[in-house]
Amino acid sequence: MPLHRLSRIEVGIPDAALGATRGFYRDFGLEEVAPARFATEDGGEQLALVAAPRRALTALTVGVDDEDDLARAAASLARLGVASERSAASLVASEPVSGLRVALAIEPRRAQPSAPQLATNGPGRATRRDARSPAAIAPARPPRPRKLSHVVTTSTDPAATRRFFVDGLGFRVSDEIASIGASFMRCSDDHHNLLVQPGPFAFLHHTAWEMDDVDAVGAAASAMLASDAARHAWGLGRHAIGSNYFWYLRDPAGNFAEYTSDLDVIVDEEAWRVATTLPVGGLASWGPPVPRDFLAPADVVALAGATP
Numbered sequence: 001m002p003l004h005r006l007s008r009i010e011v012g013i014p015d016a017a018l019g020a021t022r023g024f025y026r027d028f029g030l031e032e033v034a035p036a037r038f039a040t041e042d043g044g045e046q047l048a049l050v051a052a053p054r055r056a057l058t059a060l061t062v063g064v065d066d067e068d069d070l071a072r073a074a075a076s077l078a079r080l081g082v083a084s085e086r087s088a089a090s091l092v093a094s095e096p097v098s099g100l101r102v103a104l105a106i107e108p109r110r111a112q113p114s115a116p117q118l119a120t121n122g123p124g125r126a127t128r129r130d131a132r133s134p135a136a137i138a139p140a141r142p143p144r145p146r147k148l149s150h151v152v153t154t155s156t157d158p159a160a161t162r163r164f165f166v167d168g169l170g171f172r173v174s175d176e177i178a179s180i181g182a183s184f185m186r187c188s189d190d191h192h193n194l195l196v197q198p199g200p201f202a203f204l205h206h207t208a209w210e211m212d213d214v215d216a217v218g219a220a221a222s223a224m225l226a227s228d229a230a231r232h233a234w235g236l237g238r239h240a241i242g243s244n245y246f247w248y249l250r251d252p253a254g255n256f257a258e259y260t261s262d263l264d265v266i267v268d269e270e271a272w273r274v275a276t277t278l279p280v281g282g283l284a285s286w287g288p289p290v291p292r293d294f295l296a297p298a299d300v301v302a303l304a305g306a307t308p
Helices: 015-028 067-079 158-169 214-227 298-306
Strands: 003-013 031-034 037-040 044-051 056-064 084-086 090-094 101-106 147-155 172-177 182-186 194-198 204-210 232-239 245-250 256-261 284-286
Touching: 003 015, 003 101, 003 147, 003 204, 015 031, 015 044, 015 214, 015 256, 044 147, 056 067, 056 147, 067 084, 067 090, 067 101, 067 158, 090 158, 101 158, 147 158, 158 172, 158 182, 158 194, 214 232, 214 245, 214 256, 232 256
Parallel strands: 003 044, 056 101, 147 194, 204 256
Antiparallel strands: 003 056, 031 037, 037 044, 084 090, 090 101, 147 204, 172 182, 182 194, 232 245, 232 284, 245 256
């Protein structure tokens, strides 16, 4: 597909929480390469925090191959009646429902280094012999996120937002929960880079950051909780949609931040079958019960109740 990566996002944070939120993401394992701008191990600079009246996803950049990709997107957006601004290296448009600023930028494809595979033992399979697993030894420093995996935001008209991303920009739908209008969409081979779900107004639900494996997820989350146990939100578990391991933490602004690994990868469009209903296991195949605050964050409920 001509879209090839979720390059970076910009997140609005209320002034009062901005300093503490910067500290949270430093502890989370992102490198603060400039004030309120953060990089991952493999993805480069991928997160910017900016002052905003309330927490929200304010901008998103997607990598494309060439000017032909920009031209196709501009024509598709025009057919939807969405204006865009074109330069030699990028195309910028605002998602009509939320005002989210989305940029397509000509960028080289990144060949991500593979993670080392640890030898594991199982019934009838003793791959690791006469040695302790390196995963059982506390690392000198917590594992760092390898790249930005995906972002989840809301829309008051998720069908219109879906049209903007799919029919306008060229995202592809991996799975859906048709009963509520939630769409898992991708701009790479990863199962989803963007999930749009309904909400009383546009707010950021969570960002997700790829780790080497489930041990890295556990080690990084444990280090975060050793500093502040109140950061815990939900996990450890494995999602039913996307198949990925997860552990969610809550940043000081109220956004959830997910350590994740082992997400489904889609390279053959014909082989993949889009699901349209929530699996029988629900949001997780296994893990702790879903906290109420994860489904209906307290600050969102309060703001929705105050909205005329």
